[in-house]
Amino acid sequence: MKVSHYKLLIPTLTVLASMFAFSCKPGKAGSSVDADAAQKVYVAPGKYDEVYAFLSGGFSGQIAAYGIPSGRLLKVIPVFSQNPENGYGYSEETKPMLNTSHGFVPWDDSHHPELSKTNGEDDGRWLFINGNNTPRIARVDLATFRTVEILELPNIGGNHASPFCTENTEYVVGNTRFSEPLDNSKGDVPIDSYKQNFKGAVSFVKVDKDNGAMNLAFQLIVPPFNYDLAHAGKGPSHDWIFFTCYNTEEAHTLLEVNASQRDKDFVMAVNWKKAEELIKEGKGTKIVAKYAHNVYNENSHTATSTIETATQTLDVTKFPGLVYYMPCPKSPHGVDVTPDGLSIVASGKLAAVIPVFSFNKMLDAIDKKQFDGMVDGNLPVLKYESVLRGEVKKPGLGPLHTEFDDKGYAYTTMFVSSEVVKWKIDNLEIIDRIPSYYSPGHLSIVGGDSKKPYGKYLLALNKITKDRYLPTGPELAQACQLIDITGNKMKLLLDFPTIGEPHYAQMILADKILKNQVKFYKLEDNKNAYVTKSEKDTKVVRNGNRVDVYMTAIRSHLAPDNIEGIKIGDEVYIHVTNLEQDWDVPHGFAIKGANNAELLIMPGETCSLKWVPGQVGIVPFYCTDFCSALHQEMQGYFRVSPAGSNTPLKFSIGVNPVTQ
Ligand code: RUQ
Ligand code: CUA
Numbered sequence: 001m002k003v004s005h006y007k008l009l010i011p012t013l014t015v016l017a018s019m020f021a022f023s024c025k026p027g028k029a030g031s032s033v034d035a036d037a038a039q040k041v042y043v044a045p046g047k048y049d050e051v052y053a054f055l056s057g058g059f060s061g062q063i064a065a066y067g068i069p070s071g072r073l074l075k076v077i078p079v080f081s082q083n084p085e086n087g088y089g090y091s092e093e094t095k096p097m098l099n100t101s102h103g104f105v106p107w108d109d110s111h112h113p114e115l116s117k118t119n120g121e122d123d124g125r126w127l128f129i130n131g132n133n134t135p136r137i138a139r140v141d142l143a144t145f146r147t148v149e150i151l152e153l154p155n156i157g158g159n160h161a162s163p164f165c166t167e168n169t170e171y172v173v174g175n176t177r178f179s180e181p182l183d184n185s186k187g188d189v190p191i192d193s194y195k196q197n198f199k200g201a202v203s204f205v206k207v208d209k210d211n212g213a214m215n216l217a218f219q220l221i222v223p224p225f226n227y228d229l230a231h232a233g234k235g236p237s238h239d240w241i242f243f244t245c246y247n248t249e250e251a252h253t254l255l256e257v258n259a260s261q262r263d264k265d266f267v268m269a270v271n272w273k274k275a276e277e278l279i280k281e282g283k284g285t286k287i288v289a290k291y292a293h294n295v296y297n298e299n300s301h302t303a304t305s306t307i308e309t310a311t312q313t314l315d316v317t318k319f320p321g322l323v324y325y326m327p328c329p330k331s332p333h334g335v336d337v338t339p340d341g342l343s344i345v346a347s348g349k350l351a352a353v354i355p356v357f358s359f360n361k362m363l364d365a366i367d368k369k370q371f372d373g374m375v376d377g378n379l380p381v382l383k384y385e386s387v388l389r390g391e392v393k394k395p396g397l398g399p400l401h402t403e404f405d406d407k408g409y410a411y412t413t414m415f416v417s418s419e420v421v422k423w424k425i426d427n428l429e430i431i432d433r434i435p436s437y438y439s440p441g442h443l444s445i446v447g448g449d450s451k452k453p454y455g456k457y458l459l460a461l462n463k464i465t466k467d468r469y470l471p472t473g474p475e476l477a478q479a480c481q482l483i484d485i486t487g488n489k490m491k492l493l494l495d496f497p498t499i500g501e502p503h504y505a506q507m508i509l510a511d512k513i514l515k516n517q518v519k520f521y522k523l524e525d526n527k528n529a530y531v532t533k534s535e536k537d538t539k540v541v542r543n544g545n546r547v548d549v550y551m552t553a554i555r556s557h558l559a560p561d562n563i564e565g566i567k568i569g570d571e572v573y574i575h576v577t578n579l580e581q582d583w584d585v586p587h588g589f590a591i592k593g594a595n596n597a598e599l600l601i602m603p604g605e606t607c608s609l610k611w612v613p614g615q616v617g618i619v620p621f622y623c624t625d626f627c628s629a630l631h632q633e634m635q636g637y638f639r640v641s642p643a644g645s646n647t648p649l650k651f652s653i654g655v656n657p658v659t660q
Contacts, residue, residue, distance in 0.1 A: 041494045043070040053507045054113045060500025061108045071496035079138045079147045080108030080131045084597035092608035099305035101290040109133045111503040116169045120234040120451030124512030128163040135159035143516040148296040154289035155201040164230040176200040179224030184288040194252040198224040218312040235341035237359045239273035244332035264327040284312035300527040327384040334401035347399035358389035390428045403448030405455035413440040434490040439463040444505040458483040461502045519583040521604030528606035530575035540651045547572045553587035554579040555628040561636030565649030577606040588624025613640045
């Protein structure tokens with residue numbers, strides 16, 4: 001690819017890069033905490049928090065839900081990683097959730113939780129999150145706090161610019177961090193044929209507005225840059241979505257140096273509405289692609305995994321008007337759109353200013369063809385001056401991400417100078433700054449990326465904690481910091497450690513989620529293939545060397561609780577149905593020596609554990625969740641006999657043993 005008219009600017013780079021590596025540390029927090037901070041974060045026992053915060057777990061692959069302002073951890077929602085705590089990714093029902101075109105992948109790196117939106121406002125229905133490593137987008141149902149769908153994205157590496165949604169969640173998008181040859185090409189090419197053979201692909205995942213079901217509608221084939229982050233337009237800019245990209249140098253080695261050559265990289269503006277129309281008109285090219293689509297059925301409590309084999313694509317160089325590039329200084333990272341949809345804030349990691357682009361000026365520059373060269377022959381680069389509304393001057397060092405409040409202010413994190421900077425959206429003037437401990441990446445404000453921010457609380461998500469907490473060996477806690485943004489000056493209220501590394505978070509008023517909460521699953525609606533709806537229907541069935549145990553759990557016994565006739569060489573599937581029909585009464589299930597996790601079964605649900613007994617003898621099993629005063633009595637025994645023995649299959653509970 002060719003980018004014409006671009007100056008190279010290297011000298012200041014090493015200086016900036018070293019600042020980036022050794023970030024400055026602000027002074028101690030002590031004095032910056034107000035006396036009334038404690039009162040503002042105190043949520044009395046028995047009282048609910050006002051806000052839910054959903055933090056990504058980064059390399060934990062999960063999401064953690066916290067109450068704000070207290071900072072109380074409410075739940076870890078397993079998404080991309082197996083979770084032995086409740087059997088996610090271990091039970092027969094949930095294993096298919098982690099299937100991919102590469103087979104079973106039990107881990108990922110989750111960065112950006114994204115709440116579904118209606119009219120540009122958080123609607124509290126679903127939470128999307130990206131898997132970065134083996135590219136995937138997951139959807140969590142906020143009625144159950146469960147991962148209900150995972151869609152793999154073909155043709156890309158590093159699904160980092162993801163999963164940002166359009167104004168009405170028409171689409172969630174994912175874009176390439178690591179460009180690579182498309183799946184339909186011969187992948188076995190030299191790495192230094194990058195410029196000829198590598199491509200980027202922007203995935204548009206359609207979301208069903210009634211039930212949230214995702215499907216890969218189309219992919220735009222784009223130049224092989226590294227696409228970093230995204231945000232969709234809203235209101236007047238509804239039809240557009242913006243991506244930052246770095247490595248417009250198209251380097252494939254030592255990116256630290258080679259991808260920082262140019263003075264400016266780009267914000268890529270994509271007219272998704274136009275792309276959608278082209279696809280509708282049949283202009284797409286269907287290409288071979290292999291990707292898994294995993295869906296959890298909330299009635300059968302069972303996931304299925306389907307391997308898809310093709311996707312629609314549009315090569316953006318063939319369709320003028322789909323893509324424009326806005327020059328953006330110094331390795332851009334975050335890109336954020338103001339609540340009115342009129343300004344686009346981009347942050348160059350090594351830049352000394354924050355450029356704010358004007359959506360209207362962008363349209364105008366497109367109209368008047370105010371171009372500054374082309375990418376790949378015919379993708380226009382718009383003139384920086386023509387699209388710029390202004391620059392926030394001297395914001396600090398290492399600007400990364402920006403969110404907005406309800407009063408016309410923007411807040412940007414400064415990674416290198418470790419602070420959050422508040423500035424006014426209309427005149428770009430800096431109003432206030434507050435140190436952050438230390439090196440904040442993203443920040444989150446309640447509704448802060450939506451059309452109607454609620455404001456009040458800001459969370460700074462810090463990358464380094466150093467001396468902030470009791471040490472825990474070489475690996476120290478990750479943390480976030482709660483800041484009060486109601487007044488003119490920001491006030492530090494609280495900081496608390498997090499699970500994994502919180503890259504990004506989304507905060508939402510609790511009321512929007514509380515009203516939809518599922519308290520238990522109705523037993524009568526349970527469509528699991530192995531459900532047992534009452535104790536009298538419990539049974540053990542042998543079919544060759546496969547044994548199915550249909551078990552029930554209710555306070556305080558598992559039925560049956562004496563099972564004989566299992567033999568070495570058998571594959572045993574224990575299907576436990578929790579018969580309870582009340583809130584907050586899960587039962588657990590675990591077997592001694594099973595090469596597996598436990599099950600944690602919600603009221604009305606059926607879960608299945610695969611067990612391959614390895615030793616002859618008596619094997620206890622029990623409920624792992626302290627469910628009642630007689631929880632410790634909730635237990636039973638298997639008898640495992642040698643292979644080929646003629647111990648009859650027998651199962652029973654209590655004084656009236658049942659035999660088969
Ligand atoms: S990133 S610290 Cu993975 Cu969203 Cu910006
Ligand atoms: Cu059921 Cu303990």
